[in-house]
Amino acid sequence: MKKYTKYFGAAVFFFLLCITAAIISHSSETLSDYADREPEVAYREPESDGEISVTRPMSAAQAESADGETEMNAKEMTAGRTVYQPDFYYEPLSDDMKQRITGVSYREDCTIPYEDLRHVSVLYVNFKGNVSTGDIICNKAIAQDLVEIFYELYQADYQIEQIRLIDEYAADDTLSMQDNNTSCFNYRTIAGTNKISMHGKGLAIDINPFFNPYVTFKNGTQQVSPAGAESYADRSQPFAYKIDENDLCYKLFTQHGFSWGGNWNHSKDYQHFEKKAEES
Numbered sequence: 374m375k376k377y378t379k380y381f382g383a384a385v386f387f388f389l390l391c392i393t394a395a396i397i398s399h400s401s402e403t404l405s406d407y408a409d410r411e412p413e414v415a416y417r418e419p420e421s422d423g424e425i426s427v428t429r430p431m432s433a434a435q436a437e438s439a440d441g442e443t444e445m446n447a448k449e450m451t452a453g454r455t456v457y458q459p460d461f462y463y464e465p466l467s468d469d470m471k472q473r474i475t476g477v478s479y480r481e482d483c484t485i486p487y488e489d490l491r492h493v494s495v496l497y498v499n500f501k502g503n504v505s506t507g508d509i510i511c512n513k514a515i516a517q518d519l520v521e522i523f524y525e526l527y528q529a530d531y532q533i534e535q536i537r538l539i540d541e542y543a544a545d546d547t548l549s550m551q552d553n554n555t556s557c558f559n560y561r562t563i564a565g566t567n568k569i570s571m572h573g574k575g576l577a578i579d580i581n582p583f584f585n586p587y588v589t590f591k592n593g594t595q596q597v598s599p600a601g602a603e604s605y606a607d608r609s610q611p612f613a614y615k616i617d618e619n620d621l622c623y624k625l626f627t628q629h630g631f632s633w634g635g636n637w638n639h640s641k642d643y644q645h646f647e648k649k650a651e652e653s
Contacts, residue, residue, distance in 0.1 A: 615643075
């Protein structure tokens with residue numbers, strides 16, 4: 374009996390020794406060993422109820438893009454449209470827009486290609502304090518300037534009576550000014566000359582023109598356009614909507630490289646800002 378007890382004890386000891394060795398061996402195996410031993414478990418697809426979000430380090434190009442996120446957002450491109458801020462954008466002329474202006478502000482003899490023009494859409498605060506949408510046709514060289522400037526004016530609650538295409542006035546500059554309409558492109562010559570005006574190139578814009586008239590002097594006599602705006606020719610007087618060097622409109626346009634007609638020597642065009650294409 375002692376003989377069998379001795380063998381049984383030895384068998385139990387050997388069994389425990391094997392179990393201990395297996396445990397030690399398993400606890401010391403590497404991830405690679407485990408993957409080789411249990412491939413179906415190690416390489417199975419993770420279970421998830423939704424998408425898995427993975428954060429990866431940015432490349433140098435991505436980091437640079439992130440640094441310029443504000444600028445990229447300001448110039449978001451969507452199907453030919455450049456969006457500066459929501460509701461402030463410019464785009465090539467659509468077929469409908471071309472049809473709308475052809476024969477009106479875009480005269481039959483116009484030498485400016487449609488491709489050089491842009492339709493600009495902005496928000497502005499009108500004289501009643503309400504927010505309105507304005508449409509502008511301009512040269513592509515100043516389109517970005519305009520969305521940036523009008524966005525700043527809008528943010529500051531700068532009041533503009535209306536911003537409509539001059540085509541709504543049959544491209545008649547006098548009618549547009551008398552209605553205090555802010556406008557840009559109108560293919561026409563400078564009065565009394567054969568030279569295409571900066572408006573004709575889409576490189577000039579008139580802001581609140583009734584309160585900021587065009588003043589000339591002929592034979593010592595002052596002439597004011599539009600008619601009825603004579604009282605606003607005296608810039609020494611304080612009144613609403615006056616553009617001068619302290620005005621936000623003046624500051625923004627000149628910061629963007631525009632020149633102001635109020636600084637002309639032989640005449641004064643207080644409504645007028647223009648920018649040469651090569652400066653854009």
